[in-house]
Amino acid sequence: MWKNVTLKKVLLAAAMLLPACYVEAHEYAKGHLAIAHPWSMELPPNAPTVAAYFVISNAGSEADRLTGVDSPIAGNAQLHEHVHKDGLMKMQQVQTVDVPAGGEVTFAPMAYHVMLLDLKDRSKLTDGQSFPVTLHFEKTGDVTVEVMVQKQAPDAAPMHAH
Ligand SMILES: [Cu+2]
Numbered sequence: 001m002w003k004n005v006t007l008k009k010v011l012l013a014a015a016m017l018l019p020a021c022y023v024e025a026h027e028y029a030k031g032h033l034a035i036a037h038p039w040s041m042e043l044p045p046n047a048p049t050v051a052a053y054f055v056i057s058n059a060g061s062e063a064d065r066l067t068g069v070d071s072p073i074a075g076n077a078q079l080h081e082h083v084h085k086d087g088l089m090k091m092q093q094v095q096t097v098d099v100p101a102g103g104e105v106t107f108a109p110m111a112y113h114v115m116l117l118d119l120k121d122r123s124k125l126t127d128g129q130s131f132p133v134t135l136h137f138e139k140t141g142d143v144t145v146e147v148m149v150q151k152q153a154p155d156a157a158p159m160h161a162h
Helices: 002-024
Strands: 027-030 033-041 050-058 064-070 074-085 088-094 097-099 104-107 113-119 130-137 141-150
Touching (some): 027 141, 033 130, 064 074
Parallel strands (some): 033 141
Antiparallel strands (some): 033 050, 050 104, 050 113, 064 130, 074 088, 074 113
């Protein structure tokens, strides 16, 4: 009986976790590449720039390279990285980001990110909305993802462990 109750509790907990999990874990795939959970932090309405984050994984045996990004909501979209220099943290533009064979690249706060500048359409930049960003890969071609805008960063745990 005790076991039974415990099992029910576990099942209930699992059932409660599932829907939220499905909502959060959106993923896009093309060729050997998958782009997991593109998201952006909700910012004050007058924020000059917006950043987008995701994880690119490459299941193939050949490396690929991200060569650029763009979005209809921004006049300019760049690839950025964070660097530590002389005890200072700053971000700078990079032209490309390598996606190693069988590996993954994490775009996250304080790491690689997509930076959207010259914002033209701010209507999608609030919690619960989404906006498209197209990633240009050297070998795989273009992949368009929907970036979810959220008030809080998704779990910092190494993405979704399921
Ligand atoms: Cu940046």
